Amino acid sequence: MLNSVTDTIGRFKFENLVFMGEASMMLNTQNEKGKNRGMLVLDSLYLPPMVVDFKKDSIIYTPENTVVKENVYKKHIMFGIAAENILDEVEIIAKKKNGPASLYGNADNTYVIDEKTQHFSDIFQLIQFSIPGVTAIGGVIGFNRYGARPAYILIDGVEWDQNDLMGIHTDDVAKIEAFKGSSAAIFGTRGGNGVIIIYTKEGVINKDPKPVFHSITQKIEGLHDARVFYSPEDIENPFFEMDNRRAIRNTLYWNPYVHPNENGTVEVTYSNSEVNTTVKVTLEGITAVGIPIVVSTNYTIETN
Structure with a gap:
């Protein structure tokens, strides 16, 4: 975890971020009291093109194609192997049942909903069934280890208020993940009571979530791991x-x-x-x- 304080016009930067391959980055803003406040605005990232001294014509060779x-x-x-025993090209197509790709790495608990999952009347029952150590009392979802205090809820990478979860139909859920303890540290102070992430089937959520301006989650590419x-x-x-x-x-x-x-x-x-x-x-x-x-x-x- 890295922290930075903005200057007088709101700019900030993190230097020497060296990592290999793809990583999920979470950026969150807080005010002086530690509350999630503020708005993240993209600054200019465009650089002028490199000036080159190229005076000669490019030479392109077209060799014979090898098959x-x-x-x-x-x-x-x-x-x-006899020619008549050589099979034509065979394309094998298979899809592993692991649900949507995780946005935040390896979760402590993962449950993929499939045709064998029993039906539940609401999303709260489904979460209690799929994630051990979770209770939903009075419409509040929380982990027992944290005294059932409200967990941080994300749906398809977007922060949701627990009061809005009743609008999620159980048939629209594809996968549920849970982060707790040290693994929830990537979510900062928001993950202090544990994190529950719900992935929905593509195109099924019609209700607009509560707009969030102080948080961004994005997968970015680091150095190439050759x-x-x-x-x-x-x-x-x-x-x-x-x-x-x-x-x-x-x-x-x-x-x-x-x-x-x-x-x-x-x-x-x-x-x-x-x-x-x-x-x-x-x-x-x-x-x-x-x-x-x-x-x-x-x-x-x-x-x-």
């Missing part, structure tokens, strides 16, 4: 392919961190595929002054 399907076919033949591209290091005894002579990789080599030396050259090493084919080599990059570079070429692999 992945042909290489796969050759691989089947090398393994002794995967390591597989490349067999031991040519004599590759751990992935059973026999390197039969190894056919549609992509032989990929490296996003290639930096030429002061002479403009760089050397990379990789294993070719042991099959007669044409390999396409593509170099994409950008110079120190912002000029994009795209170069392609081909070479041929011929086995004896």
